[in-house]
Amino acid sequence: AQSVTQLGSHVSVSEGALVLLRCNYSSSVPPYLFWYVQYPNQGLQLLLKYTSAATLVKGINGFEAEFKKSETSFHLTKPSAHMSDAAEYFCAVSKGAGGSYIPTFGRGTSLIVHP
């Protein structure tokens, strides 16, 4: 079985500050890991994905995440927050190579950006 835990249901930062959203995963097989963003009344948009290549993954909108097997973590970061980054962020895990793509999602972290 696979699961992800997102630490903190809400994260509040000032515009220009570092964004750090935490995700820890549990998987019995080498995982694929994803971060999705959801704006109000919208579907999910893929920010970035880890598929067993480089452990530091760069995504869209200046976000990046680092896969740390020893810590079973895949935290999402952005050096400088913009007001437009305010949204719900979901970490997800699926089986790696050879597995069916059925990601399991965390409960989400709401990012609040203050002017």
Next chain:
Amino acid sequence: ETGVTQSPTHLIKTRGQQVTLRCSSQSGHNTVSWYQQALGQGPQFIFQYYREEENGRGNFPPRFSGLQFPNYSSELNVNALELDDSALYLCASSFQGARMNTEAFFGQGTRLTVV
């Protein structure tokens, strides 16, 4: 634009009724997954269809059923609606092949309200 379209965008049904939600997958994709996202929660996997056959199912009762058509579009049917079925229903399409799987691309969702 992801290319995954869902209809309708909003729907209100009465408890006990039946509902059908529709999804057109992105061009070139052969797999459709359905998720239920309750307010303030992460998406929960309902089931996945690959080449018109159910390819995996989450912890949902049999009154949740689906179909995938030869053009890879899909329907989600829910019978005997309950108040707790009120949620955003998300469809995601992807490609599964012998040598590669793609990530899921999500539609905008259908907001179902059961009264």
